Amino acid sequence: MSTESLYPFLHTGAADRDVLLRDVARSTAEKVAEIGRLRAQVVEADGDRIAACASAMAARFARGGRLLVFGNGGSSTDAAAMAALCVGGGAGARRLPAFALASDVATLTALANDVGFENVFARPVAAAGRPDDIAMGLSTSGGSANVLRGLAAAHERGLLTVGLAGYAGGAMAEAAARGEIDHLFVMPSSSVHRIQEAQTTTYHVLWELVQRALGPA
Template structure:
């Protein structure tokens, strides 16, 4: 991957630092392939170990969170997900997993980054830190679920969204990385009901582990709901 001026992208260098060495001399193809294979195996081992650790340390909390989410869905609650950048993509996948599952009943879910017009209007007219909280203020209600993702745990708009969700008696579920950042503070204050922190400094490993976490939450929530159909939501009009 290169930037517009043709120089290698910093992100690529971070993923494959050994490539710099090959830029300085004529590469030996076999040696390059061996090093690429070694790097891939190393990264695969890292995420497998990280996922296993999260499973061992968070199993009880995941089950408890899924049980509470199931209870909210069973009572007509809806799920709202949000995040920035790569976490925005994950937020969209969270909503898709619940709303369009490959098996089982569909559950009402919406990613707050889906509506570009709303996100850009709020960013331009008010400020980017309110793009999620303003939507929750308009759409959220007691009994709903707010799921926010942040690799650093420090995204101001994610923090503001959780504060708004807590004021509206929504079930708040956070996914973070590293030390948890500001989301750890919200959890300690009781603003966040559940917080899952991936203990890694690598954004790539954090997001890979978070993908596993929210899919496990979907599986456990579906299991907790059982075969009973989800009640139809009342038309707010």
């Protein structure tokens, strides 16, 4: 998607600064309203399931489980943010063991070079995953092959599996229908920007609900 389609007012050649600022303000307001509507859709469709997922995650953490979280590109950044949220938290929050698999660059690049990029998450999950652990995979399209293989490896080993996808869920929705993903949350949008914003909200809510379920540190 070009910047012109996203921000047409930057390509009009208008010299009037006030007109430009009004267009920027309008565009910003439209995007804020758009993500607000998407978040409301997710809450309406999945609010109860998000709460159930958080309860299941809390039970795993209470038994000594860990979170293994992964994704590609911007989703990798979100995975790292979720891991940091669990480990760092805020004042009074429980510190939860979590690992963003793509942050281990040496392992990721070795597997990508020697085994294939589609296995960069499945291999670490297979090597280190324990039945009480949680695997969370993020994909805006729902079709990332390496995320799907990582979740499949986790499912085979008895980990709790959680997926965040966009659009209509893609291959992740098919995997969930087969029972290979225990909890899948789809952000029903065709905008990668809005999908990732809604996914960020979703994993923050999951973390907050896990904290409530586990109680004070």
